[in-house]
Amino acid sequence: MSRVIVDVMLKPEIHDPQGDAVLSASRRLGFGTITSVRQGKIFELEIDGPADDAALAAARELAAELLANPVIEEFTLRSAE
Amino acid sequence: MSRVIVDVMLKPEIHDPQGDAVLSASRRLGFGTITSVRQGKIFELEIDGPADDAALAAARELAAELLANPVIEEFTLRSAE
Numbered sequence: 001m002s003r004v005i006v007d008v009m010l011k012p013e014i015h016d017p018q019g020d021a022v023l024s025a026s027r028r029l030g031f032g033t034i035t036s037v038r039q040g041k042i043f044e045l046e047i048d049g050p051a052d053d054a055a056l057a058a059a060r061e062l063a064a065e066l067l068a069n070p071v072i073e074e075f076t077l078r079s080a081e
Numbered sequence: 082m083s084r085v086i087v088d089v090m091l092k093p094e095i096h097d098p099q100g101d102a103v104l105s106a107s108r109r110l111g112f113g114t115i116t117s118v119r120q121g122k123i124f125e126l127e128i129d130g131p132a133d134d135a136a137l138a139a140a141r142e143l144a145a146e147l148l149a150n151p152v153i154e155e156f157t158l159r160s161a162e
Contacts, residue, residue, distance in 0.1 A: 001116070007123055009123065009125070019124075019125075022124065022147065022148070025147055026143055026147060029143070029146060029147060031139060031142075031143050033128050033129040033130060033136070033139055034126055034127070034128055034129075034139065034140075034143065035082070035127045035128065035129055036125075036126070036127035037124055037125070037126055037127075038124070038125040039122065039123065039124055039125075040122070040123040040124075040125070041120060041121070041122060041123065042088055042090065042120065042121040042122065042123050043100075043103065043118055043119070043120055043121075044090070044100075044117075044118070044119040044120075044121070045115055045117070045118055046115070046116045046117035046118075047114050047115055047116065048114040048115075048116055049114060055114070058112060058114055058115065061112070062107055062110070062112050062115065065110060066103065066106055066107060066110060067103070
């Protein structure tokens with residue numbers, strides 16, 4: 001069993017209203033040093049078998065097909081454990 | 082300017098219907114080796130000043146107060162770049 005983590009973020013040029021709302025709230029709470037917030041999604045995948053190239057390839061394919069919208073989002077893979 | 086990433090995940094004992102839905106969809110798409118999916122949130126914070134203990138402390142306080150619901154979620158901090 002291996003674990004792969006997929007981070008999905010909006011592309012930098014895409015406006016992020018969720019992140020902006022969090023930034024506004026952080027200012028109201030007095031966190032004046034925080035200048036930008038971008039919000040994204042994490043998917044922790046557990047995959048049968050070792051953490052090898054096949055597991056990473058399956059995670060990458062799933063991310064491209066299902067987890068991220070390639071028009072507005074980009075993803076990165078991390079191997080966990 | 083420093084960047085801190087906050088990962089927010091449901092606690093392991095909390096049921097994750099979003100993750101379950103992604104798992105079902107992945108099976109329909111033929112990804113038979115994926116056995117579990119848990120979904121969470123990422124917040125990329127940009128903080129004025131160096132990536133020192135003060136920046137991490139601000140991020141940790143914001144995560145505990147605003148970004149995560151401590152009843153059902155847990156968070157981890159990562160320093161980026």
